[in-house]
Amino acid sequence: MMFTDGDLRALQATLEAEIPITGAIGLRVAGFEAGALMLAAPLAPNINHKDTAFAGSLNAVLTLAGWSMLWLIARRAGIPAKVVIQDSAIRYLRPVAQDFAAECSLPERAELDRFLLMLRRKGRARMELAAEIRADGELKVAFSGRYVVQPS
Amino acid sequence: MMFTDGDLRALQATLEAEIPITGAIGLRVAGFEAGALMLAAPLAPNINHKDTAFAGSLNAVLTLAGWSMLWLIARRAGIPAKVVIQDSAIRYLRPVAQDFAAECSLPERAELDRFLLMLRRKGRARMELAAEIRADGELKVAFSGRYVVQPS
Numbered sequence: 001m002m003f004t005d006g007d008l009r010a011l012q013a014t015l016e017a018e019i020p021i022t023g024a025i026g027l028r029v030a031g032f033e034a035g036a037l038m039l040a041a042p043l044a045p046n047i048n049h050k051d052t053a054f055a056g057s058l059n060a061v062l063t064l065a066g067w068s069m070l071w072l073i074a075r076r077a078g079i080p081a082k083v084v085i086q087d088s089a090i091r092y093l094r095p096v097a098q099d100f101a102a103e104c105s106l107p108e109r110a111e112l113d114r115f116l117l118m119l120r121r122k123g124r125a126r127m128e129l130a131a132e133i134r135a136d137g138e139l140k141v142a143f144s145g146r147y148v149v150q151p152s
Numbered sequence: 153m154m155f156t157d158g159d160l161r162a163l164q165a166t167l168e169a170e171i172p173i174t175g176a177i178g179l180r181v182a183g184f185e186a187g188a189l190m191l192a193a194p195l196a197p198n199i200n201h202k203d204t205a206f207a208g209s210l211n212a213v214l215t216l217a218g219w220s221m222l223w224l225i226a227r228r229a230g231i232p233a234k235v236v237i238q239d240s241a242i243r244y245l246r247p248v249a250q251d252f253a254a255e256c257s258l259p260e261r262a263e264l265d266r267f268l269l270m271l272r273r274k275g276r277a278r279m280e281l282a283a284e285i286r287a288d289g290e291l292k293v294a295f296s297g298r299y300v301v302q303p304s
Contacts, residue, residue: 018201021209024176049170055237056215057173060208084244085207091239 001106003032003072010075011068019064025057027064030101037072039065040101052095058102058133059090062143065102066129070149073106077116082152086126088145096133096140104131115149124150153258155184155224162227163220171216177209179216182253189224191217192253204247210254210285211242214295217254218281222299225258229268234304238278240297248285248292256283267301276302 012029015022030040039061046057067083074081107115107127118125126148133141164181167174182192191213198209219235226233259267259279270277278300285293 014201019199019206019208021176021198021206024173024197045176046173047171049166050234050236054171054173054212055240056171056208056212059211059215059240060206063208063211082202084202087241087243088207088211089239089241092237 001073001076001112003037003076007072007075008032011072014071015064015068021060022064025060027061029068035106036103037065037069037106038101038103039068040099042099043097050095052097053100055092058092058096058100058141059088059143061100061102062090062131062133062141063088063145065104065131066143066145066147069104069106069129070127070147073112073115074119074149077119079119080152081119081149083147083149086146086148088143091142093142094138094140096135098135100133100135100140102131102133102143104129119149119151124148153225153228153264155189155228159224159227160184163224166223167216167220173212174216177212179213181220187258188255189217189221189258190253190255191220192251194251195249202247204249205252207244210244210248210252210293211240211295213252213254214242214283214285214293215240215297217256217283218295218297218299221256221258221281222279222301225264225267226271226301229271231271232304233271233301235299235301238298238300240295243294245294246290246292248287250287252285252287252292254283254285254295256281271301271303276300
């Protein structure tokens with residue numbers, strides 16, 4: 001499964017329209033390359049007391065990276081869907097002292113097929129997705145979230 | 153341990169000055185009652201595609217509730233400290249369709265004593281804190297975070 005520039009522009013427009021706090025975060029759909037979706041944000045509006053990125057902003061961008069991956073998958077499959085996060089866990093391993101991007105990889109083909117089959121058959125499907133923030137060749141933040149998707 | 157109105161005003165000023173995205177969230181230190189600190193936020197700036205509160209905003213306010221509790225404890229103990237979150241887990245149990253508040257309870261006395269002893273002796277102490285968002289008599293979001301505190 002591949003996402004087009006049109007898909008990414010539609011995602012950006014949807015995030016801006018439906019989750020307005022993404023404007024304050026400065027969230028930008030930065031691309032889809034080598035099977036990974038990238039959501040980027042500048043450090044400045046997300047700065048904290050240690051001049052690094054605020055944990056809440058990091059979590060928000062990671063949460064949206066998983067959310068966006070499922071939104072794109074459903075769109076590409078021709079099933080306009082609502083995506084909701086059920087739970088997540090996050091480890092803030094190292095401070096993020098620069099503009100950052102959350103990366104979420106497309107699930108394996110078999111998992112994707114199972115997910116779309118469930119969505120079509122049951123009208124509801126779950127998926128657990130990992131996402132991460134890397135910089136300076138290091139893993140800075142590791143995230144895992146469980147989402148549920150229903151046709152809208 | 154009790155926090156005064158002066159402590160809560162200092163906390164509000166610190167959040168505003170050091171974590172500017174709290175302004176976009178509309179975060180407000182709402183009070184300390186019956187051993188629980190309340191951080192509130194309006195729904196409007198934090199709305200999502202389902203007209204309920206965006207998960208990232210809920211997580212941010214809960215993350216800051218635990219952070220604020222430790223900041224207040226260190227301040228009251230006369231140890232100006234830097235507080236950093238290490239990891240957290242969150243369950244979005246029910247949608248939050250109204251203005252909301254995250255609640256974090258003061259730790260038990262024995263745990264508080266152990267924490268302050270470590271902070272004074274080792275110059276570094278950890279604490280795990282739970283926080284939650286309740287409304288309509290229901291638990292909406294359950295959060296747990298591990299924090300590390302060092303004198304600043």
